Amino acid sequence: MDFLNFLEFKITDILDIILVAILLYYIYKLVRGSVAINIFIGIVIVWGFWKLTELLGMEMISSLVGAFMQVGLIALIIVFQQEIRKFLLMIGSTNFANKRNFIKHFKFLKQDGVTVSMDVDAIISACKKMSSTKTGALIVLERNNSLDYIKSSGDKMHIEVNKPILESIFYKNSPLHDGAAVIENNYVVATRVILPVSNERNIPLRFGLRHRAAVGISEKTDALALVVSEETGNISYIKSGRFIDFGSMDELSSIIKDDLID
Secondary structure: OHHHHHHOOOHHHHHHHHHHHHHHHHHHHHHHOOOOHHHHHHHHHHHHHHHHHHHOOHHHHHHHHHHHHHHHHHHHHHOOOHHHHHHHHHHOOOOHHOOOHHHOOOOOOOOOOOOOOOOHHHHHHHHHHHHHOOOOOOEEEEOOOOOHHOOOHHHHHHEEEOOOHHHHOOOOOOOOOOEEEEOOOOEEEEEEOOOOOOOOOOOOOOOOHHHHHHHHHHHHOOOEEEEEEOOOOOOOEOOOOOEEEOHHHHHHHHHHHHHEEE
């Protein structure tokens, strides 16, 4: 029966399924935790229904849903413009060719024993100290997407991360305290970095340029950002353009370590 022909798998069919699964997985990672995740799930459901109607030979409903999918492509590009940008940055990232990061891209499940090379505890400890003295700070943690295009806007460095170094960088009378510090692996690789500022209108007015810059870089790349407010001393953690809630410094440290492994 022709209806059962789809059960005859070839090697190319298996490869096709694997590639689609990988593509959907990375798209899901990009939109996870945002409003776009609901749109993504809706699209997957509609697409699955479309293919099912094609398989069952329901031509009328199949043509209607197919027309909707084709016409809606332009709208999807508008809705997912930030996510598409992140996806293209991930594919074109110079860090993608790095052996360590290349292997990391194919870890679909977190494995026991995976460690973080970055000294997150030292970073959190420095933020806690700067919070107590209301010293403003903006720290960007690089993940998979290369941040070379923003590092060039500041002063290049190569200093191993530790608490005294971070505190001295953001000390109020330090010439390096303006702008952001970028951390790659376990090294401060750039200071006084200028970040793209988010135009998102949903950011509360109490947050200033530091927070908007942190949101901006996390919208355009997969980088993580930590902000210490100069006015209140509050510490904010931003990922994928969103403020992540945490109850304590230990919880914040644990969240960041998980995000760096993810």
